[in-house]
Amino acid sequence: MTEDFNDQEEKDVFLRAYSSMILSRMFDKKIVSAQRQGRVGFYTPTIGQEATQVGVSMALKKGDLVYEYYRDVPFMIHRGVPIEILLDQIMGNGEDSAKGRQMPSHYNAKEYNFMSVQSPVAANLPLAVGAAYAIKLRKEDKVVVTTFGDGSTSTPDFHAAMNLASVFNLPIIFLCENNQWAISLPVEKQTKVEIWKKAEAYGAHGVKVDGNDFLETFKVAKEAVERARSGKGPVLIEAVSYRIGPHSTSDDPSKYRSEGITEGSEKDPIVIAEKRLKELDYITDEVIDKMKSEAKRIVDEKFDEREKIPPPKPETMFDDVYKEMTWIIKEEKGEVL
Amino acid sequence: MTSRQLNMVQAINSTLDFALSKNDSVVLLGEDIGRDGGVFRVTEGLQAKYGAERVIDMPLVELGIVGMAIGMALNGLKPIPEIQFQDFIFTAFDQLVNQAAKLRYRSGGQYNVPMILRTPYGGGIKGGLYHSQSGEAYFAHTAGLTVISPSNAYDAKGLLISSLEYEDPIIFLEPKKLYRAAKMEVPDEEYKIPIGKASIVREGDDLTIITYGSMVPLVNSAVEKNKVNAEIIDLRTIMPYDGEAILQSVKKTGRAMIVHEAPRTLGMGSEISAFLAERAIDYLMAPILRVTGPDTPFPYRLEDYYMPNERKIMKAVGKLMEFR
Structure with a gap:
């Protein structure tokens, strides 16, 4: 399939990617169902975007930086973020590194080179450009990937970031995870131009890929990363997939769209991955079933384990506003507690 | 040096x-x-x-x-x-x-x-x-x-x-x-002014004027020129402002006004007034006054009317000192 690996290496790499996709899918299903049971407050499902994220993740090196958005669970899982970190954040429990301050789906994993996630879309993009500038200034061998949805391409932040990255010729990949829906607005009403084509207007390189196919995405991402790493400037990847789930657990898509790609149908990224891996003789139905039940077991087990962790202590609310707590916040803390 | x-x-x-x-x-x-x-x-x-x-x-x-x-x-x-x-x-x-x-x-x-x-x-x-x-x-x-x-x-x-x-x-x-x-x-050498600490630009006993930025020299010259026995506090750090310095001075003088060019409503003057009302009410001999820009956008030709000036400051000083 590629010249990067010998056969055994390739098999291992592809199976690991598939394994991340499966774990993400099981994770997603678990959190959505836990939300329905009242055990989780909110969640932005990832279902349908596994191949996009894992495919791009496969092309990165350990030291590369990711400025992700709130739907990037598969990306994080494939880069080695333990699901405990994700679960603790979603539950906002006392072990959550951000002490339960953010709504679910706003992850933090600095140790794994992921930025902290904000809600306003595309606001991470200019930050990623600044990170890429720092890398270039220090002549470090790193690239930055920043991710966002199709709706984000309408924002001034997207425009500013694309322009600045191109003007300064920075080592950065803009990964547009085009899942075709920004809550209720379909992509054809979001923009009149195909997203990848916008790159040209900035002097960046643009490319479109089938984001439901992890191998196609990997191939395109690898070229993009090599290009950025070798000093040829930014790349905009439009990875087209489909948001199989709702925008969030608070949203009912039946109000504004008829069903598109459904779970288990032939365009489901997991179904495509299985087909590809079977063609390569890397996997059998028996192994698939085993991997799925193992992933489900891990997710169930970890969920129950993390659910037992008590919430953060009330006094932690006042920490981390500033490095040194101001006298004003000290007084307010005294009044509240 | x-x-x-x-x-x-x-x-x-x-x-x-x-x-x-x-x-x-x-x-x-x-x-x-x-x-x-x-x-x-x-x-x-x-x-x-x-x-x-x-x-x-x-x-x-x-x-x-x-x-x-x-x-x-x-x-x-x-x-x-x-x-x-x-x-x-x-x-x-x-x-x-x-x-x-x-x-x-x-x-x-x-x-x-x-x-x-x-x-x-x-x-x-x-x-x-x-x-x-x-x-x-x-x-x-x-x-x-x-x-x-x-x-x-x-x-x-x-x-x-x-x-x-x-x-x-x-x-x-x-x-x-x-x-x-x-x-x-x-x-020429390196020196630091701590963040969060105000400076007492001028010591005085009759009233405290809390200000910052461009208003500091204006307030200072108005006070000097009119021989007002005012204590002038330059916040230097607006947030977190130096509550301790403000409180100490107002406890001494018993009268307070805030001068800034930003619009009055919900400006820093409002915050400092509330701060003083909460903790210095027993020391206050007059209402806390604010001399500020008005709640309008900033006008080009009429900027001299918009900005606080000596006349506005002295009018407030008079009001504070005459209050019984």
């Missing part, structure tokens, strides 16, 4: 020069700050000395300047972005309020944003609606931001040096009316 007669522009310029020479991580970015040296000449000569990669002429996009600076700060640099006029900062407001100010909190301290955003603010230069605003209250109202405004060249240098070591985002508001208004002795 050597020193030089410098105005505020020169003091800030020499401090930025010092910062760039001392620390490779320091970068400056903003519109027209490099080749042109900045529209107020604050960064004059620095690009020639340190290169275009560290003194960066930015495309015309404030949210990009601030956003990029945050990304730099998150990755080990010490960015000092400049917004050409504070009036233009609002397209970058989301980056300031939702990113810079919240990153430490939302990451549980994993990330922080050691950035010094410099921007000229305030009226008095015939700048009209969009080159005169005093937006300090917007920033002071945002948890996570630290807001500083020097009122003279000496303080500008000392506050900027303290800001270089500060690990959270700072909005460094430079009163543009004072940029070249006066020269004073500024030591």
